[in-house]
Amino acid sequence: MSSAADPAAPWDPLPPEAVATLFSGVGARWWIAGGHAVAFAVGHRFREHADTDVLLLRRDQHTVREALPDWEWWAADPPGTLRPWHAGETLPEAVHDLWCRPGPAAPWRLQFMLDDAVGERWTYRRDARITLPLSRLGRRTGEGLPYLTPEVQLLYKAKGTRPKDERDLTAVLPVLDTDQRRWLARALARAHGARHPWLPRLGRESP
Known part of the structure; x- marks a missing residue:
């Protein structure tokens, strides 16, 4: 594996359903995020997802x-630069973004975001005062x-x-309930x- 990867290389993203199949036996929590979560x-799907x-x-x-032990894993460290994430390495707190693909000639398939939690409470990495129970x-x-719940996304x-x-x-506002709107407004x-x-x-735009 080379020491750097091209973030401009093509993407062929896995459908969320394929992600669920890959991680069906994983003993850890994970959530589809980004535009797919919205x-x-x-x-329903209302726009394309890159x-x-x-x-x-x-x-x-x-x-x-x-x-995915046979896949290539890359860390955005710092953002905009990808470097190998080696097996067994615990990533520093400054790394929040991971890209992976089946091999060096393959397109990018998945992007992962690392978030923190204290016990059973998720913590917003940009402002630790903002939290939410992991159950929500x-x-x-x-x-x-x-x-991922839409107010967090x-x-x-x-x-x-x-x-x-x-x-x-605009698309998700009509499905947010009062509690979700209040939490997002405060955050x-x-x-x-x-x-x-x-x-x-x-x-203004009530559910």
């Missing part, structure tokens, strides 16, 4: 890696596929508010300040 919350994101707890990194961090589709998307993030917010105000452009929409 689509699951909405109940990759497949999976959220992991940092403490479970080795357990999940062992499910995810939901399941009708087929049992775990996905929106919190991550709120930093940049790219066009696709705005589209995701946005704490992490980004009271002038974040999404805050008025959370209060």
Whole structure:
């Protein structure tokens, strides 16, 4: 394996259902994240997805890696630069992003995000004051596929508010209940300040 990989190499993302098959025997929690998670919350796919994101707890990194021992794993360290994640290495806290593929000539198939938890409480890595019980961090589709709850996914998307993030917010707002809206509004105000452009929409567009 070379010492660096090209983040611009092509993607052929695994469908979420294929991820569930790969990790069916993994003894750790994981959740489909990103745009796919929003689509699951909405109940249907409403835009294309360039990759497949999976959220992991940092403490479970080795357990999940062992499910794909023959794949290449790469750490974004720092962001924008990929370097090999060697078997047995515990990643430093500054690494939050992992890419993997079946081999050096293969396209990228999965992207993983590492998040922290204290006991049974998830902690937002950009602001440790924002937490949520792990029991509320995810939901399941009708087929049992775990996905990240939409208010947490929106919190991550709120930093940049790219066009696709705005589209995701518009699509998922109608399915957020009062508790989800309140939690997201408090988290946005704490992490980004009271002038974040999404805050008025959370209060105005009731479910």
